[in-house]
Amino acid sequence: MNPTIQTHNLTKRFGHTEVLREINLAVPEGAIYALVGPNGAGKTTMIKLLMNILRPTAGSARVLGLESHELAGEVFSRIAYVSENQEMPEAMTVTGMLEYMRPFYPRWDRELERQLVRQFDLPMERKLKHLSRGMKMKAAFASSLAYRPKLIVLDEPFTGLDPLVRDELIESLLERAPETTIFLSSHDLAEIESFASHVGYLEEGRMLFSEEMAVLAERFREVTVTLASPVKLPHDLPSAWLQAETVDCVVRFVHSEYRGEMSEREVVERFAGVRDVACEAMPLRSIFLAIAKTGRMQNHAAQRTAVDGRTQA
Amino acid sequence: MRQVLNIFRKDTRQYWIEIALSVVIAIAFVLMYPSQWKVTHDQNADQHALWFTALLILLLITSWWLLIARVILAESLVGDRQFWLTRPYEWKSLLAAKATFLAVWIGVPYLVTQAYLLAEAGFHPLSYVPGLLYGLRCVFLVFVLPVFCVAAVTSNFGRLVLAMLGCFVLFTGFMFLAFGLPHGYMTSTPYPNALLYPLLFAGCAVALTVQYATRRTWLTRGLLMGLSVLLALTVFVYRMQSLVDRAYPQPSAGSAAPLIIRSIPTVAHPVEARTWDKEDYIDLPVQYSGVADGTAVFGDDMKFTITAADGSRWSSPWQAMQERILPGSQYAEIHMMISPEIYDRFKQRPVTLQVTFAVRRYQSDTVTRVPFPMHETAIAGLGICAWKYEGPAILNCRAALHETALMHVAVQWSTANCTELRTLANTIAETDDWIEPYGPEFSLVSVWDRSMMFGYGAGDARGRVCEGNPMTVTQYHLVNRTQSDMTLTNIQLPVEVHPT
Numbered sequence: 001m002n003p004t005i006q007t008h009n010l011t012k013r014f015g016h017t018e019v020l021r022e023i024n025l026a027v028p029e030g031a032i033y034a035l036v037g038p039n040g041a042g043k044t045t046m047i048k049l050l051m052n053i054l055r056p057t058a059g060s061a062r063v064l065g066l067e068s069h070e071l072a073g074e075v076f077s078r079i080a081y082v083s084e085n086q087e088m089p090e091a092m093t094v095t096g097m098l099e100y101m102r103p104f105y106p107r108w109d110r111e112l113e114r115q116l117v118r119q120f121d122l123p124m125e126r127k128l129k130h131l132s133r134g135m136k137m138k139a140a141f142a143s144s145l146a147y148r149p150k151l152i153v154l155d156e157p158f159t160g161l162d163p164l165v166r167d168e169l170i171e172s173l174l175e176r177a178p179e180t181t182i183f184l185s186s187h188d189l190a191e192i193e194s195f196a197s198h199v200g201y202l203e204e205g206r207m208l209f210s211e212e213m214a215v216l217a218e219r220f221r222e223v224t225v226t227l228a229s230p231v232k233l234p235h236d237l238p239s240a241w242l243q244a245e246t247v248d249c250v251v252r253f254v255h256s257e258y259r260g261e262m263s264e265r266e267v268v269e270r271f272a273g274v275r276d277v278a279c280e281a282m283p284l285r286s287i288f289l290a291i292a293k294t295g296r297m298q299n300h301a302a303q304r305t306a307v308d309g310r311t312q313a
Numbered sequence: 314m315r316q317v318l319n320i321f322r323k324d325t326r327q328y329w330i331e332i333a334l335s336v337v338i339a340i341a342f343v344l345m346y347p348s349q350w351k352v353t354h355d356q357n358a359d360q361h362a363l364w365f366t367a368l369l370i371l372l373l374i375t376s377w378w379l380l381i382a383r384v385i386l387a388e389s390l391v392g393d394r395q396f397w398l399t400r401p402y403e404w405k406s407l408l409a410a411k412a413t414f415l416a417v418w419i420g421v422p423y424l425v426t427q428a429y430l431l432a433e434a435g436f437h438p439l440s441y442v443p444g445l446l447y448g449l450r451c452v453f454l455v456f457v458l459p460v461f462c463v464a465a466v467t468s469n470f471g472r473l474v475l476a477m478l479g480c481f482v483l484f485t486g487f488m489f490l491a492f493g494l495p496h497g498y499m500t501s502t503p504y505p506n507a508l509l510y511p512l513l514f515a516g517c518a519v520a521l522t523v524q525y526a527t528r529r530t531w532l533t534r535g536l537l538m539g540l541s542v543l544l545a546l547t548v549f550v551y552r553m554q555s556l557v558d559r560a561y562p563q564p565s566a567g568s569a570a571p572l573i574i575r576s577i578p579t580v581a582h583p584v585e586a587r588t589w590d591k592e593d594y595i596d597l598p599v600q601y602s603g604v605a606d607g608t609a610v611f612g613d614d615m616k617f618t619i620t621a622a623d624g625s626r627w628s629s630p631w632q633a634m635q636e637r638i639l640p641g642s643q644y645a646e647i648h649m650m651i652s653p654e655i656y657d658r659f660k661q662r663p664v665t666l667q668v669t670f671a672v673r674r675y676q677s678d679t680v681t682r683v684p685f686p687m688h689e690t691a692i693a694g695l696g697i698c699a700w701k702y703e704g705p706a707i708l709n710c711r712a713a714l715h716e717t718a719l720m721h722v723a724v725q726w727s728t729a730n731c732t733e734l735r736t737l738a739n740t741i742a743e744t745d746d747w748i749e750p751y752g753p754e755f756s757l758v759s760v761w762d763r764s765m766m767f768g769y770g771a772g773d774a775r776g777r778v779c780e781g782n783p784m785t786v787t788q789y790h791l792v793n794r795t796q797s798d799m800t801l802t803n804i805q806l807p808v809e810v811h812p813t
Contacts, residue, residue, distance in 0.1 A: 087392075092327070096323075
């Protein structure tokens with residue numbers, strides 16, 4: 001089965017600033033893919049490249065079987081795109097906007113539209129510019145879901161929304177999930193953890209990983225090693241061991257390539273006098289924090305090395 | 314098509330206030346404009362009406378620009394946050410919808426109001442459909458398309474206004490450089506600029522297509538800048554000196570000279586030199602003659618060659634002349650512009666001065682004799698005319714869509730009161746005026762309105778033009794453009810150069 005979205009070394013530079021660097025990802029059909037990362041990581045740029053709003057500097061992306069630069073016109077009747085900072089036709093009423101959008105979409109479902117309007121409790125005769133942020137987002141959702149898109153792309157859709165509105169929107173999305181592929185970006189891990197099937201982590205323009213949530217959860221473990229006597233951490237720890245630290249006789253780290261007994265054996269072999277090895281499953285938030293902190297430490301170390309190198313030169 | 318109509322309906326609903334504003338101004342304009350030709354005999358009222366219609370024209374154009382800005386920016390092509398970018402808009406449909414909107418809400422009201430104006434002026438609009446469409450085409454090329462292009466490469470109304478102001482400053486600067494600088498090397502334009510409109514249309518069409526198809530804004534901006542440069546170049550090229558030589562060829566051997574020009578310096582009218590704005594001017598009194606009856610000659614440009622006895626020589630570029638020369642003898646003064654440095658080289662010694670004139674020769678066609686009309690009367694070639702004011706009598710004529718050709722209008726005036734019997738005895742003389750085409754190819758207004766003024770002396774000698782006084786209207790057509798020479802040998806140019 002062809003992935004709904006696939007990128008190959010997707011790169012975007014604005015002048016000398018590299019915003020995205022050689023991104024490779026694949027979003028299978030039917031997936032709910034969450035692209036997460038801190039603010040400024042490049043998530044919005046990534047989505048704009050996928051939607052042909054921006055053009056890549058290098059690399060390529062395919063969406064619904066088309067090169068991203070071919071996305072225009074009719075193909076958007078199969079794609080829904082909602083962004084937190086999208087400029088809507090503010091002077092239109094909700095009714096006016098829905099009436100205007102309807103003829104663009106051959107598969108527009110009037111019944112679904114009515115259902116969404118009821119579900120979101122939209123004030124139909126109010127202009128968009130007079131709607132609250134939450135209501136505006138609901139109106140955008142209603143106008144984007146009513147034509148049963150094959151792909152729903154959401155850029156930080158829940159940012160700044162109250163929990164009630166957020167839950168309503170997520171619920172409406174999940175109702176569509178069986179018939180569509182959802183690709184959304186967020187910097188809030190908690191909001192996507194409950195329903196995303198796949199996740200990608202973007203930091204400073206680099207994709208640190210992109211995989212299925214279940215595999216990710218299986219791959220990461222918080223390992224606590226209890227030793228007979230205090231030990232100094234060796235420098236040559238495996239690269240898959242993140243954030244290693246030691247307190248008295250206890251060594252803690254995050255194992256990013258956990259493979260059950262094999263990994264535990266590896267731990268026992270690495271340290272002398274191991275009394276106990278505990279491997280705990282990690283919540284998504286902890287996994288991301290570990291990855292993010294490690295990434296930043298590595299970046300700082302690389303920058304320091306570069307500065308030192310220049311100083312010596 | 315469905316998408317085009319959908320976008321068009323949305324825009325019409327959304328911008329009905331702007332549409333209504335533009336239509337109301339257009340209606341106000343066509344209701345006011347006829348006051349320009351209506352006989353009121355009140356110069357003040359007419360002046361106010363003139364100002365008001367001028368203001369309405371400005372408002373009308375501004376309302377068009379506002380409409381264009383609003384409708385194009387509704388689906389702005391610049392930026393990455395517009396909702397429509399990820400909706401199933403076909404670029405061709407979007408462009409067609411915007412063009413349809415402008416055609417329906419600017420073009421149709423323009424056509425309707427201009428047809429109304431024609432009818433109000435006494436012309437049947439259906440007889441002038443091609444002319445009305447030509448006017449519409451010109452309005453779109455001059456007032457709509459450029460703003461459409463600028464709106465297509467700007468992201469919001471504020472930036473559009475700034476861009477328009479920038480364009481206005483550049484345009485004014487260019488016009489000042491091209492036409493406003495006080496230099497004498499300005500020639501008349503022998504050819505209409507045949508490239509201007511096609512280039513403007515093609516350039517704008519390409520830029521809009523590229524922008525709507527690809528949204529590569531910087532590329533489109535580059536195209537538009539290139540287009541502006543090209544248009545400016547055509548303006549300069551069409552004023553090039555070499556074009557004057559091509560447009561006004563030397564007369565063929567054996568052909569009769571269109572006129573005779575003699576230099577006639579006298580004690581009362583000597584050759585004089587003056588300085589103005591860092592240039593010297595030599596004023597040469599001349600006499601024109603030899604213009605055949607039934608013809609008229611228009612001097613457009615002239616150039617000078619000074620040759621000294623030692624063989625040193627200076628030739629000027631073509632300089633503007635703008636003189637109307639009629640049958641009979643006519644005295645005038647021509648002005649040679651020369652830089653002070655060059656003039657210093659020649660003024661101390663006798664020189665030969667050759668003057669070459671670039672002239673247009675006209676032949677009279679039809680001569681119509683009609684009684685001077687006090688009330689609206691259709692006169693062949695002139696249009697519909699009526700007497701407007703007493704004193705220096707003004708005859709106001711209006712024509713449909715196009716300017717009249719070159720015309721000479723002569724009226725006899727008399728010392729008799731208009732109630733008295735007018736006889737040859739009290740017919741004093743004939744006064745005349747000319748109507749020369751301005752040259753522009755179109756006007757925003759479908760009715761061309763021209764006035765002729767006839768002077769009558771003053772005080773006791775003041776005469777009158779009364780209804781029924783004989784009036785002769787002579788229509789001319791262009792025969793050819795040619796050159797004519799005058800050579801002055803062994804003349805001494807003035808040593809003293811006076812300030813102007």
